[in-house]
Amino acid sequence: MAAEVVTLSEGIRKRLITAGKCNLADFCNGTKAIFHYRTELCDQKRTVIDDSSEREKPMELIIGKKFKLPVWENIIRSMQQGEVSEFLCDTPLVIEYPQVSRSLRRIAAGQDPRDGQRHCCGGIAQLHDHSLGYQDLDELQKNPQPLIFIIRLLQVQGPGSYRQDAWAMSDEEKLGAVPLLHQEGNQLYKQGNTTDAAAKYYEAIACLKSLQMKIM
Template sequence: MEEAIGLNIEGVRKKIHHGGTGELANFISGSKVTFHFRTLKCDDDRTVIDDSKKVGVPMEIIIGNMFKLEVWEVLLTSMRIGEVAEFWCDVTHYFSLLFSKHWKVQSHTLVHIKCRSHYVDRQLLKHTGLYPIVAKSLRRIAEGKDPTDWHIHTCGLANMFAYHSLGYEDLDELQKEPQPLIFVIELLKVESPSMYKRETWALSNDEKLKAVPVLHGEGNRLFKLGRYEDATNKYREAVICLKNIQTKEKPWEVPWMKLEKMINTLVLNYCQCLLRMEEFYEVLEHTTDLIQHHPGLTKAYFLRGKANAEVWNEAEAKKDFEKVVELDPTMSRQVKKEIRKLEMRMEEKEEEEKLKYKNLFP
């Protein structure tokens, strides 16, 4: 291979397979770049690790501060439209290359590397090998699965370290024993910021912060209209905006805590929608997670109590309602109403069971 023209990066080499057309595109900050890529091992067989064409969906990234895909951005900005080039990257560069807060592969798919309670700096990410995580997401798309496994409360990096496996042997091996990789990239399209409708994931941090109250307000409006699923989408989008910003702050310091408080409010609104949608076990999951991190959240106990009541967990529901009154005595009247409702439901259930058994054994 020959040295990549204009890259001037040690440990990266480029070979052009097809020259493309025209001059280099104007890769200004905020430009959306669409491309296909194939990842190969540097072995004699040039073993293919991943191929976006097999998935059938090209990758999209946003150039500049909105999307920190550092070395990969440099590779792309050395290319012309239609160009197919092969880049060899040593271990250091492909770790750096995959430092990313977002990876967008289609308009409704966001792979978001979430970290709720762990401070992750750039050097740590450089040396933990994020490529296997990105590859796992691409494969889940190919399998028709949700690439994000999106849960409001889940920390993807923490899960990776906790379970030590990504579910694919070759990716686990690559994670354990990093090695140089080859990326074959085909540049399809470059769009300036004014040429496409920017989705929330593509906004700057300031723009995300401005979008959050709008999304929150729209979610509230939809909730009042009884459009609960639409409301959850707005709350979810607002949470993702805030979590993207939060990853740049150190946990439990003032800026992080301000964002956390906003996130908690949105998650609780999200859970209210789930209650109306009768997704009781998901409410239990989210509220329990909130309580584990923030044991003073009165509303989390109240919503969990209501969800427990709906799934006949009488003792757990009463325990949650008692905690609500302990934290906020002004809610005692509302709690008494919920407990009475629960007791009536339990009595009705008991009567139904007695009648059922009576009919079984006349």
């Protein structure tokens, strides 16, 4: 028997697939939600646009950091750790998805998500003639439509229990993180763990590059 579809808020409908095993989290600002997502079109085939489970790392979202796709924060707040649910989101709530998907795909490929981006003052409409580098995202950008998100909430971490990624840090936090990351990288390198050491150095460089972009 299919689960009942409930309306979370205007433009968001939810269908529970698998119940979570924990109480509903507080999700105060600074809470990190780690989840896998599957994005589908609302066509007869339910064409898959993205599936994070095919990548090495799941999505990480920090509540209150003004992520470019606010609807994800809204739907995550309705979930329990371990829960799997399906959300149908109306077009106005997912208009930015092609841009977000492009960035996430580039990050997963080890590329800078900002490379090749064009900054316009006229909003998403002016981007219609600018390719995102992915044919399916270009089509979705030209023809906005409702999207289905299937979310599997893997873990919820409270503020202060994790180190933020560079993109989620304030400028002061980035400055403070660089020497710590460099020190951790050196320690890992001395231990012969060059792969993890390189990852620490990469994080430090990402912090510095982000700060550099603001003063150019």
